Amino acid sequence: MRIAVFRGDGIGAEVVDACIAVLEALQRRVGGFRLSFDHLDAGARYYRETGTDIADETVAEAGRAEAILLGAMGDPEIRHADGTEIMPHLMFREVFGLYAGVRPVTAYPNTPRRLRDERAGEIDMVILRESTEGLFHTQGRGQVIDDREARETLLITRETSEKLFDFAFRLAERRKTRGGKALVTCVDKANVFRAFAFFRKIFDERAARFPEIATGYSYVDAQALDFIRRPWDFDVLVTENMFGDILSDLAGGLVGGMGMAACAEIGDRHALFQPAHGSAPDIAGQGTANPMAAILSGGLMLDHLGDRHGIENLSDAARLLDEAVQSGFANGRFLPVEFGGPDGTVAVTRALIEIVTEGIAAPTTVAADG
Numbered sequence: 001m002r003i004a005v006f007r008g009d010g011i012g013a014e015v016v017d018a019c020i021a022v023l024e025a026l027q028r029r030v031g032g033f034r035l036s037f038d039h040l041d042a043g044a045r046y047y048r049e050t051g052t053d054i055a056d057e058t059v060a061e062a063g064r065a066e067a068i069l070l071g072a073m074g075d076p077e078i079r080h081a082d083g084t085e086i087m088p089h090l091m092f093r094e095v096f097g098l099y100a101g102v103r104p105v106t107a108y109p110n111t112p113r114r115l116r117d118e119r120a121g122e123i124d125m126v127i128l129r130e131s132t133e134g135l136f137h138t139q140g141r142g143q144v145i146d147d148r149e150a151r152e153t154l155l156i157t158r159e160t161s162e163k164l165f166d167f168a169f170r171l172a173e174r175r176k177t178r179g180g181k182a183l184v185t186c187v188d189k190a191n192v193f194r195a196f197a198f199f200r201k202i203f204d205e206r207a208a209r210f211p212e213i214a215t216g217y218s219y220v221d222a223q224a225l226d227f228i229r230r231p232w233d234f235d236v237l238v239t240e241n242m243f244g245d246i247l248s249d250l251a252g253g254l255v256g257g258m259g260m261a262a263c264a265e266i267g268d269r270h271a272l273f274q275p276a277h278g279s280a281p282d283i284a285g286q287g288t289a290n291p292m293a294a295i296l297s298g299g300l301m302l303d304h305l306g307d308r309h310g311i312e313n314l315s316d317a318a319r320l321l322d323e324a325v326q327s328g329f330a331n332g333r334f335l336p337v338e339f340g341g342p343d344g345t346v347a348v349t350r351a352l353i354e355i356v357t358e359g360i361a362a363p364t365t366v367a368a369d370g
């Protein structure tokens, strides 16, 4: 399977290298699949060297790959003439129709917790953020009229909402097989806006097709409160673009730092995997970046490819990676600099590869030479 790789800028390049090293170790250990990494160039450094942020042919090339793996793009020192940063990857959502933004929020052992309650160690949920419409619909096209008033428009379509909810319920089904709570919560503001009442109506229609999965409802303001009061009770949460943007940062803050925040952006024909953090120029080149968000995003990629193509070994590799990360933190095999530990990017990556290679729990389908 051909994976288009954008290392990008700053720590993006460092964490992508770590991710690829771990993916290759998983491939050796589990076997039965072969990923080939095709490096493409774009971003701020590329812009400084060439005067273009991304070439059209590069976008087309990325579109032909099985998946896109991306580090981070942007550098505050390098900007377009209008002052904006060089972040060509932001157009991928629109160009590739990546409507499902997947943001897992998991508490790993021995990582910083913001909540004192013991149950904070059980936080394990996924926020599914619609990423192509909602309150971002008129992004860049909003109107400011005569310096008197400003307008932006919210868009909710049946077509995208149906696909989004089906994705949410299927995700809950898959999580159920691994001990998930089999619950999808619809987060909206259906008590105030017709558009969100419509969103919720479609949620109910699609829920009827998944009788094994329970449904929950929450207004976005109450959800913010519940993320502080009882985040351990949630499983999959599905919501509109802006609400998802805000809630995923809030939820991410409950379980460690930016260096743990993995992300997948998935459409019908394309999928992009990247850490949720940026290029972090303040720590770039020091070797201290936490590679875990990128590595966990690589795990989301394995899981997605396994599911899409029905290849068990890829799903096994994703599960093995999850277990390795859990066990690495639990047994003190690494503690990233980001959390006050001694381990830089390379040390965390090496330790994780060791655990994968030793094998914590034998995967169900190990290659003969594995």
Ligand code: ATP
Pocket: 011, 073, 074, 258, 259, 260, 276, 277, 278, 279, 280, 281, 282, 283, 288, 289, 290, 291, 293, 338
């Ligand atoms: P962007 O706008 O591109 O998302 P940003 O300026 O909002 O970027 P990030 O680059 O995500 O922010 O990072 C904010 C800060 O968090 C960084 O300056 C860095 O100190 C810290 N940080 C981000 N990612 C990591 C990481 N993987 N490991 C350690 N620290 C990180």
